[in-house]
Amino acid sequence: MDRLTSAAVKAKARELGFDACGVAPAADHPELRFFDEWLERGWAGEMSYLHRSADRRRDVRRVLPSACTVIATATVYNTNRPYSTESADLGRAHIARYAWGDDYHDVIGGRLQALLAWMREASPEPFDARAYVDTGPVQERVYAQQAGVGWIGKNTCLINSDLGSWLFLGEILCSLPLDTDSPALDRCGTCTLCLEACPTQALVAPGVLDSTRCVSYLTIELRGAIPDALQSGIGSRVYGCDVCQEVCPWNAKPAMSDDPAWQPRRAWDQANLASLSGKSDAELREAMRGSPMRRTKVAGLRRNLAVALANKRNAGL
Numbered sequence: 001m002d003r004l005t006s007a008a009v010k011a012k013a014r015e016l017g018f019d020a021c022g023v024a025p026a027a028d029h030p031e032l033r034f035f036d037e038w039l040e041r042g043w044a045g046e047m048s049y050l051h052r053s054a055d056r057r058r059d060v061r062r063v064l065p066s067a068c069t070v071i072a073t074a075t076v077y078n079t080n081r082p083y084s085t086e087s088a089d090l091g092r093a094h095i096a097r098y099a100w101g102d103d104y105h106d107v108i109g110g111r112l113q114a115l116l117a118w119m120r121e122a123s124p125e126p127f128d129a130r131a132y133v134d135t136g137p138v139q140e141r142v143y144a145q146q147a148g149v150g151w152i153g154k155n156t157c158l159i160n161s162d163l164g165s166w167l168f169l170g171e172i173l174c175s176l177p178l179d180t181d182s183p184a185l186d187r188c189g190t191c192t193l194c195l196e197a198c199p200t201q202a203l204v205a206p207g208v209l210d211s212t213r214c215v216s217y218l219t220i221e222l223r224g225a226i227p228d229a230l231q232s233g234i235g236s237r238v239y240g241c242d243v244c245q246e247v248c249p250w251n252a253k254p255a256m257s258d259d260p261a262w263q264p265r266r267a268w269d270q271a272n273l274a275s276l277s278g279k280s281d282a283e284l285r286e287a288m289r290g291s292p293m294r295r296t297k298v299a300g301l302r303r304n305l306a307v308a309l310a311n312k313r314n315a316g317l
């Protein structure tokens, strides 16, 4: 059996539904070092799991000591529904696009496990490996950039020049010395549209996010009340925020997915505040089953709906 190659892994990744795949060295990339400073500044807010995993996030070799390469994947989740910035209707309930369909941890995690199982069959030599999607102790955007999958934009999202930034990332750390790709080059240029459009000024510098001001953090990660000073910035966003991606020129003609997993569930599809608020807890719980939105539970969604409804009232609507 021939040695497993990067080209073979990428071909299999495509076959399994990944839209982009690259390979990065499991090295001490300088970009990994900013994370400590970001934590020290308190920009992680209540996300204590980031502090707990900080040591491992410094380098994937602290997670898998034998790691030699990181296979980075990206999967388009965009669908054909309009952007929230295309609607001035404060009665709409805006939910971040990534949360419309099935839980990506389950779907992408399953596909990564399928890729890994195939690699184990195809490789003549045994190897160590671990797969992660989003919640693992891995700075996955840094590895995706190093793998040539895209660059980290000023909005902190990974942007692929062909696909846009509506991407789920996932990676396999492995001990195989696969051929690696060249890092992707930053193509933001002089653009600052995302920084200007952020409704809560959470992008405090290019590529630097103060999560404690970000609508995604406030509506999803934060437990308890949303600070008064930031409530108006929430607008009609009841779960996450897409503004800094919607205004990005690289998402002007983004790739779209027809994968059933990412199509909007009926309860969230172009929903409005009144109809969502009128649903019973049982109905909301049912709609959240197997969805990323189960993270806030029904109580968190109701808190966000109350803020959005107050914003609508304050606007005299």
Ligand code: SF4
Pocket: 155, 197, 198, 199, 200, 201, 202, 203, 209, 213, 214, 215, 216, 240, 241, 242, 243, 244, 245
């Ligand atoms: S997700 Fe929304 S609130 Fe957070 S940085 Fe982007 S535009 Fe700002």
Ligand code: SF4
Pocket: 153, 154, 155, 156, 187, 188, 189, 190, 191, 192, 193, 194, 195, 244, 247, 248, 249, 250
């Ligand atoms: S909006 Fe402009 S600056 Fe922001 S990520 Fe997109 S290209 Fe980069």
